[in-house]
Amino acid sequence: MQSGKIAPSILSADFLHLEKDLIAAKQGGADLLHIDLMDGVFVPNLSFGPAIMQDVHRTVDLPLDAHLMVACPEDYLKPVLQAGASLINVHVESTKHIYRLIQEIKVQGVQAGIVLNPGTSFYSVVDLLPLVDNVLVMTVNPGFGGQEFIPAMTGKIKQFADFRREEGLTYRLEVDGGINEQTIVSCRQAGADIFVAGSYVFGHDLAQRIGSLKKAVQ
Ligand SMILES: O=C(CO)[C@@H](O)[C@H](O)COP(=O)(O)O
Numbered sequence: 001m002q003s004g005k006i007a008p009s010i011l012s013a014d015f016l017h018l019e020k021d022l023i024a025a026k027q028g029g030a031d032l033l034h035i036d037l038m039d040g041v042f043v044p045n046l047s048f049g050p051a052i053m054q055d056v057h058r059t060v061d062l063p064l065d066a067h068l069m070v071a072c073p074e075d076y077l078k079p080v081l082q083a084g085a086s087l088i089n090v091h092v093e094s095t096k097h098i099y100r101l102i103q104e105i106k107v108q109g110v111q112a113g114i115v116l117n118p119g120t121s122f123y124s125v126v127d128l129l130p131l132v133d134n135v136l137v138m139t140v141n142p143g144f145g146g147q148e149f150i151p152a153m154t155g156k157i158k159q160f161a162d163f164r165r166e167e168g169l170t171y172r173l174e175v176d177g178g179i180n181e182q183t184i185v186s187c188r189q190a191g192a193d194i195f196v197a198g199s200y201v202f203g204h205d206l207a208q209r210i211g212s213l214k215k216a217v218q
Helices: 015-027 050-059 073-082 098-107 122-128 153-167 183-190 206-216
Strands: 005-008 033-038 064-069 085-091 111-116 134-138 172-176 194-197
Touching (some): 005 033, 015 050, 050 073, 064 073, 064 194, 073 085, 073 098, 085 098, 085 134, 111 122, 134 153, 153 172, 153 183, 183 194
Parallel strands (some): 005 194, 033 064, 064 085, 085 111, 111 134, 134 172
């Protein structure tokens, strides 16, 4: 098993000193940056748009993992590609045509991922799994940082990890929400590879916090 990757979620960064936080995240050992795009419709919160994402891309040399929490993800594909996404994660609940959208992302030469809300089951996305590069299991309700981890989600993570092994698939398994030094351990044991962390890392000593997460999943 490869070491787990840590993806700080810039939603919890200090936006008045974003450059400083981005550089500290890179120097502190971040493997990629998680970029939460919210439209206030799919989730009851607004974050920032592709223009900020593009600034992040210009500022720091790390892969950008875009998490689209928007009601019309098709409309965001081009702007997010132009903003430098390496991986585009789309909520399966946000579009009637998730299969087509995943195909369209892959044609652009970037990685394509699906995201599942806590109430969305493993079984509902099985047919997509041979196609995707990434599965993101939400371990909180999407929309806000700083929420409490939902322990029942580790069962869902395990379903994806078991299926991947049984079918010889290669998608990565990402978790997002309430990740800290304790919860990351149960996600790792269930089979997750990429760990998004917002409030646990930003607003603290980033190198120390990223380091302690990495140590837990090495
Ligand atoms: O997608 C989201 C929230 O919807 C996350 O990426 C949060 O930004 C994670 O924040 P913490 O739970 O780690 O504080």
